[in-house]
Amino acid sequence: MDFRFQIVGLFGAPVAENPTGVMVEAAFRDLGLRWHYLPMDIAPADLPAAVAGARAMGFRGFHCTIPHKVAVADLLDEFGQSAALMRTVNCVVRQGDRLVGENTDGKGLLMALDEPVAGRSVSVLGAGGAARAICFELALAGVSRLSISNRGADRATALLDLLANRLPASMRAGLQVELLPWDGRHAVRPGSDIVVNATSMGLFPAVDERPEPDLSALRAGAIACDVVPNPPDTAFLRAARDSGCRVVDGLEMLVMQGALSVELWCGERPSLPVMRAALAEAFRDAAPEASARAAMPSPG
Ligand code: NDP
Numbered sequence: 001m002d003f004r005f006q007i008v009g010l011f012g013a014p015v016a017e018n019p020t021g022v023m024v025e026a027a028f029r030d031l032g033l034r035w036h037y038l039p040m041d042i043a044p045a046d047l048p049a050a051v052a053g054a055r056a057m058g059f060r061g062f063h064c065t066i067p068h069k070v071a072v073a074d075l076l077d078e079f080g081q082s083a084a085l086m087r088t089v090n091c092v093v094r095q096g097d098r099l100v101g102e103n104t105d106g107k108g109l110l111m112a113l114d115e116p117v118a119g120r121s122v123s124v125l126g127a128g129g130a131a132r133a134i135c136f137e138l139a140l141a142g143v144s145r146l147s148i149s150n151r152g153a154d155r156a157t158a159l160l161d162l163l164a165n166r167l168p169a170s171m172r173a174g175l176q177v178e179l180l181p182w183d184g185r186h187a188v189r190p191g192s193d194i195v196v197n198a199t200s201m202g203l204f205p206a207v208d209e210r211p212e213p214d215l216s217a218l219r220a221g222a223i224a225c226d227v228v229p230n231p232p233d234t235a236f237l238r239a240a241r242d243s244g245c246r247v248v249d250g251l252e253m254l255v256m257q258g259a260l261s262v263e264l265w266c267g268e269r270p271s272l273p274v275m276r277a278a279l280a281e282a283f284r285d286a287a288p289e290a291s292a293r294a295a296m297p298s299p300g
Contacts, residue, residue, distance in 0.1 A: 106137025108257025
């Protein structure tokens with residue numbers, strides 16, 4: 001008999017409002033695994049001790065959320081390809097006695113898209129942490145053009161510089177990256193195949209907020225994605241659907257990045273319907289006052 005549990009967790013501050021554990025625990029139960037996911041509030045100054053503790057106690061891995069996604073990189077042994085390039089980690093995986101940093105945020109979007117993106121032209125609205133992960137992952141997947149539009153010029157320029165300085169030269173050769181001007185609203189490159197809302201506009205409780213680019217400029221039948229998971233049917237996606245776009249919502253992205261984390265940790269592929277249902281139920285049950293608590297600043 002072995003009465004132990006395998007432990008993974010979430011390191012962040014705050015973590016109380018992050019619902020990732022709901023879907024991850026549901027996945028473990030469904031797989032019949034004696035694993036648990038522990039959300040832990042960790043102040044920035046305590047992060048080194050927390051990572052050392054995770055090593056000492058044999059944690060199988062942990063998610064990192066705000067404010068640890070960048071700082072944790074200095075405490076790890078190895079990195080997956082995209083995490084190494086962007087030096088931003090949202091998922092740590094134990095391999096033997098090594099801690100490996102991965103980033104599943106952008107991969108979650110690619111999985112939710114569920115079609116090849118190589119050669120496509122993508123307009124990304126926003127330049128924060130989610131936009132960064134998405135841009136790197138799209139670049140690694142071989143898109144031909146990334147057009148970035150952000151309200152604040154500083155963050156937009158920083159993301160452009162990061163892509164220019166960190167992507168391998170072989171990858172930069174086939175990729176055009178540009179900043180589109182902000183004139184009070186986000187812009188898209190005419191003829192884009194895909195547009196991604198990577199801002200937090202529309203996140204509960206600001207459900208009526210949305211970026212307002214000229215969606216008629218997109219290629220006919222373009223795909224519109226939103227990172228906002230709660231509510232999943234955002235004002236941006238409703239407008240995109242009305243313009244004839246296929247839409248991909250942020251709940252699906254969140255489920256996909258969570259499923260990827262579970263697979264990285266335990267080597268088994270979790271049930272997507274089980275994870276989707278657990279998360280949707282958590283959001284549904286948390287209404288209306290508590291649903292503010294279910295809305296995450298930065299899940300995963
Ligand atoms: P950041 O704070 O790093 O970035 C926020 C972005 O939104 C910035 O580009 C910011 O622009 C923009 N923004 C916010 N409010 C406005 C506004 N009123 N008008 C114009 N632009 C605005 O946050 P993250 O990138 O970490 O998170 C963004 C969203 O992604 C959140 O809703 C989060 O929940 C979601 N997310 C979803 C995931 C998923 O799996 N579905 C995974 C990770 C994140 P500026 O620079 O000008 O301030």
